[in-house]
Amino acid sequence: MPGTPQASGRRRCRSGTVTPPVILIPLFVVVRTLGMLDRYAALIIPPLLNAFGIFLLRQFHLGIPKELEEAAIVDGRGYWRVYWNIILPLSRPILSALSVIFFLANWNAFAWPLVATDGADLTVIQVGIASFSTQYGANWNYVLAAAVVAVVPMLGLFLVFQRQMVESIKTSGLK
Numbered sequence: 001m002p003g004t005p006q007a008s009g010r011r012r013c014r015s016g017t018v019t020p021p022v023i024l025i026p027l028f029v030v031v032r033t034l035g036m037l038d039r040y041a042a043l044i045i046p047p048l049l050n051a052f053g054i055f056l057l058r059q060f061h062l063g064i065p066k067e068l069e070e071a072a073i074v075d076g077r078g079y080w081r082v083y084w085n086i087i088l089p090l091s092r093p094i095l096s097a098l099s100v101i102f103f104l105a106n107w108n109a110f111a112w113p114l115v116a117t118d119g120a121d122l123t124v125i126q127v128g129i130a131s132f133s134t135q136y137g138a139n140w141n142y143v144l145a146a147a148v149v150a151v152v153p154m155l156g157l158f159l160v161f162q163r164q165m166v167e168s169i170k171t172s173g174l175k
Contacts, residue, residue, distance in 0.1 A: 020111065028115055042116040043124070047106045053098055060094040061087065096164035100157055107154060125150045 027046055036042040064087065072082045113124040123131075129150065132142045158165075 024111060024115060027112070031116060037116060038118050038122065040122070043106075043113055043122065046112070046116075047102065047109065050102070053102065056098055057091070057094065060091065064090055093164045093167040096161045100161050100165060103157060104154055107150070 031037055031042050031046060036045065068086055068090075069082050072086055073079075077085070108126060109124070110126045110130065113122075114127050117123065125146065129143060129146045132139050132146065
């Protein structure tokens with residue numbers, strides 16, 4: 001049809017999500033304004049402020065019965081004690097799963113560390129692996145050895161938190 005976006009050569013994004021390249025420039029401006037460029041804070045803080053984590057925690061906390069909170073308040077607990085003694089221990093599986101997901105996403109990040117850091121002391125492993133490739137070729141033995149070294153911490157983290165991840169997936173579907 002002539003009026004559809006596909007017919008005019010434009011593509012529509014149907015998912016409604018914002019892709020990381022769209023966020024890259026505004027995030028760089030914010031990090032530069034806050035003076036965090038070329039520091040560990042530029043590599044740690046922006047990826048933690050993620051809408052996915054907020055949404056996942058919200059959905060998990062909506063599944064916790066209100067009766068638990070109300071019973072603790074009736075027993076004389078304040079809101080912070082209810083959170084610290086009841087909500088936070090119940091949230092351990094989802095927090096561990098979220099930390100593993102964030103670690104994996106940030107461990108494999110390439111574009112943001114390349115933009116946010118300039119010094120050699122802050123080079124992350126993915127940028128280091130890319131530096132083994134040149135314009136005319138690559139030292140594949142170094143690239144593959146570095147890829148194996150990059151995989152070992154992720155496998156170790158997954159093996160340590162495997163039970164909590166399965167528990168969070170198992171309890172998230174219950175109502």
